[in-house]
Amino acid sequence: EAGVTQFPSHSVIEKGQTVTLRCDPISGHDNLYWYRRVMGKEIKFLLHFVKESKQDESGMPNNRFLAERTGGTYSTLKVQPAELEDSGVYFCASSQDLSGQGGYGYTFGSGTRLTVV
Amino acid sequence: SQKIEQNSEALNIQEGKTATLTCNYTNYSPAYLQWYRQDPGRGPVFLLLIRENEKEKRKERLKVTFDTTLKQSLFHITASQPADSATYLCALVGGGYNKLIFGAGTRLAVHP
Numbered sequence: 001e002a003g004v005t006q007f008p009s010h011s012v013i014e015k016g017q018t019v020t021l022r023c024d025p026i027s028g029h030d031n032l033y034w035y036r037r038v039m040g041k042e043i044k045f046l047l048h049f050v051k052e053s054k055q056d057e058s059g060m061p062n063n064r065f066l067a068e069r070t071g072g073t074y075s076t077l078k079v080q081p082a083e084l085e086d087s088g089v090y091f092c093a094s095s096q097d098l099s100g101q102g103g104y105g106y107t108f109g110s111g112t113r114l115t116v117v
Numbered sequence: 118s119q120k121i122e123q124n125s126e127a128l129n130i131q132e133g134k135t136a137t138l139t140c141n142y143t144n145y146s147p148a149y150l151q152w153y154r155q156d157p158g159r160g161p162v163f164l165l166l167i168r169e170n171e172k173e174k175r176k177e178r179l180k181v182t183f184d185t186t187l188k189q190s191l192f193h194i195t196a197s198q199p200a201d202s203a204t205y206l207c208a209l210v211g212g213g214y215n216k217l218i219f220g221a222g223t224r225l226a227v228h229p
Contacts, residue, residue, distance in 0.1 A: 004160070033216065042121075042221040043161070043206070056215060091160050098215055105151050105163025106217060 002026065006092050006109035014117055018080040021112045025074070025094030032075050033095075033106065034067060038088035046090075049075060050098075061086075082116045089113050119144040121220040123207060129226045130197055138192040138223045140207035145218075147209035150183055150190050155204045155222065164205075165192075197227045 005024040013019050025032045034046040046065070047057040051072035060067070064083070069075040079086050093106040120143040130136050140150070149168040153161035167174040167183045167190065174181045180193040194201050204224045208217040 035219075043219040045216045045218065048216055059216075093160070103166050105153070105166060106161075107163070108160030110158070110160050 004092055004094055004107050004109035006090075006112050008112055009110065010113045010115075012115045012117060013082055015084055016081045018078065019082055019114060021077045021079075021090055021092075021114070023075045023077070023092030023109060025092070026096075026107055029094035029096055029107075030072070031095045031098060032069060033093045034075070034077055035091040035093065036088050037091065037111075038085075043091065046077075079114075082114075084116050087114055087116045119218075121145070121207065121209065121218060123205075123220040124223045125221060127224040127226055129228065132198060132227055132229050134197055136194040136197045136201070136225055136227070138205050138207075138225065140190040140192070140220055142188050142209060145188075145209055146185075150181075150207060150209045151217065152179075152181055152190075152192050153206040153208060153219075155206060161206055161219075194225075197225075199227045199229055201225060202227050 007022045011019050030051050032049040035043045037043045045059040047060055047067055048055045049069040052069050066078045089111040091108050091111045093108045095106045122141045149166055151166045152164045154164055155161045165174055165176055165181045167181045169185050178195045182191045204222040206219050206222040208219045210217055
């Protein structure tokens with residue numbers, strides 16, 4: 001089966017611009033998660049979708065970040081306007097069951113490396 | 118405050134030896150704990166899940182233990198190989214959360 005696909009793999013934008021990241025989860029996975037790793041820090045949770053609904057967005061840094069999951073399929077994460085501190089690697093993951101508790105864990109994409117200059 | 122701690126320093130071992138990585142947590146009551154492997158430029162890859170009522174879990178050369186009294190998990194790779202060199206992350210869920218919280222990871226380097 002195809003894995004989790006993220007696009008683009010890299011993005012360099014100027015401060016104040018808008019960037020949209022896309023994630024295609026594994027087909028049939030209701031749970032979709034966004035995480036972020038900033039330089040030298042641990043991977044931090046941003047938000048969780050169950051199908052098209054936001055289950056938990058407690059990790060979203062501020063209202064410059066907007067996530068959507070159209071029809072419960074792919075998801076987008078938009079940053080508008082981007083700031084320097086938004087630089088990092090944004091990971092998307094999906095799972096068949098909640099929190100990977102069924103024993104299969106999360107399947108992660110390779111991430112989008114975002115650089116804001 | 119809640120914390121997940123993994124050795125921040127890299128672990129260097131000789132090929133063929135057993136690598137042991139530690140994950141300690143504070144102020145969590147996880148129902149289960151997961152271990153992931155991450156290679157440079159890639160996303161984490163799920164390895165093993167161990168539940169709070171399980172003391173030990175094995176998969177091929179991997180073994181994970183989970184001590185809820187000590188609030189610690191140990192991750193062992195036996196007969197290590199250079200291909201095992203990567204960063205290993207522990208992650209846990211519990212206490213009402215529905216999301217994985219990750220430690221910062223420990224980098225393992227296996228030398229021929």
